[in-house]
Amino acid sequence: MRWTGEADTSGGVRERGFEVEVDGRVVPGILWLPRTVLRPPLEGRVDPRPLVLLGHGATRHKRIDYLLALAHGLAGDQGFAVAAIDGPGHGDRRAPGHDDEAALFGAFLAEWSRDGSTDDMVADWRATLDALGELDEVGDGPVGYWGLSMGTIYGIPLVAAEPRIQVAVFGLMGLVGPTRARMAADAASITCPVLFVQQWDDSLIPRTDAFGLFDAIASVDKRLHAHPGDHAAVPVEEVAFSAEFLARHLAPHAGEDGGGI
């Protein structure tokens, strides 16, 4: 792992770009931390810092507005570490000529259909998690995952493969597309607490296919929150709830009273 620039604390949190190399691929990412990362030991102990991984949607990138808002809330308000990486062909991994949303979406559909696409992105995330865990400012605290739409396509297999992830937010996806069988199989091995976000009038993901994916998740502790509107119309209320949901499960000592309500 190498830093790709200096830390920027102008936004109220500490933000720094990084790159991780995985099987010859260069994976660009961002790490957000509270502005003040050095904490004096209190009564001889420091709780490990929770880490939240953010997966963006198709045609978006690691610093898209809703991820940035989540990162600022989780790092600034909760004191968590937060990281995002660009998906394959997205952000700083974009191929030349894929400059508009239609071209990006077409390229994503091709990538999604490629054998190995899911395994590669899972490997990218796991290498990122390994690298971040070695940083003094992050360490081996509890980990959460947040990713909707394409962030769920790759997030379901990641959470299924990664025992360090203890809570997840998924949604805007269903048992559709080239990896629907892989998603169903991996969902069946997920048992951590899950929030599943659905848009009730989603023109990309049929309602029953979204229900199919929600049903496939094996977690006993899961909930589905649906709001009117199309695919991208997730309200601020739900983004705020998702951050509270992650914080409730990841905050230091959260486990001591049962982890939640």
Add this chain to the structure above:
Amino acid sequence: MRWTGEADTSGGVRERGFEVEVDGRVVPGILWLPRTVLRPPLEGRVDPRPLVLLGHGATRHKRIDYLLALAHGLAGDQGFAVAAIDGPGHGDRRAPGHDDEAALFGAFLAEWSRDGSTDDMVADWRATLDALGELDEVGDGPVGYWGLSMGTIYGIPLVAAEPRIQVAVFGLMGLVGPTRARMAADAASITCPVLFVQQWDDSLIPRTDAFGLFDAIASVDKRLHAHPGDHAAVPVEEVAFSAEFLARHLAPHAGEDGGGI
């Protein structure tokens, strides 16, 4: 309206029974208030106190555990007024011999099938609202409604008829039963913010019928929250969210910043 006993503040809030007479029916209710109801005017004004009406489920009563928990949270933590009344044939309106849950449920099915059952319960609630509004401790502040299952059967027509109600929590119900057409028609005239609570494995209310009722509600600002489990297994998390949802919309000055997030 007449009080049926002295106020009891032993539970941390002020609780007092009352009766309202409506068309010859005696409607028994409970009013909960913060323990200290007298508030000195601050800078020359006192915000009107929000009021939340709680509708219990079939075979339950106005002081069932989950209503009591809501009442304590909304009155004790939020400073709201909270009221519940017994449904027809329930609680202190129970007929002799209807002593077990099966007999109560049978009696409810007969009552639900009676022409005028919905209109009578709507009248009971509206007379209660009139009477409470005349109390100095309540006044004409914003009103919310919370009622699941039978509390939705009667709550949908109440909220449709009552312009004083500005926010509502419904759920555990669908377009089923003798009044399904009335519920559908009344839902179509509800436009206030709504939280709809659903149990994903509800053996009483088929999923698609619950979706039908959620879809029938005309509100643009609505959300459906579903949890695994049968009819009565609504988790504490969702009850807590419903209280926060009501508080967000009813708290003094809530409207000044848009009333929401």
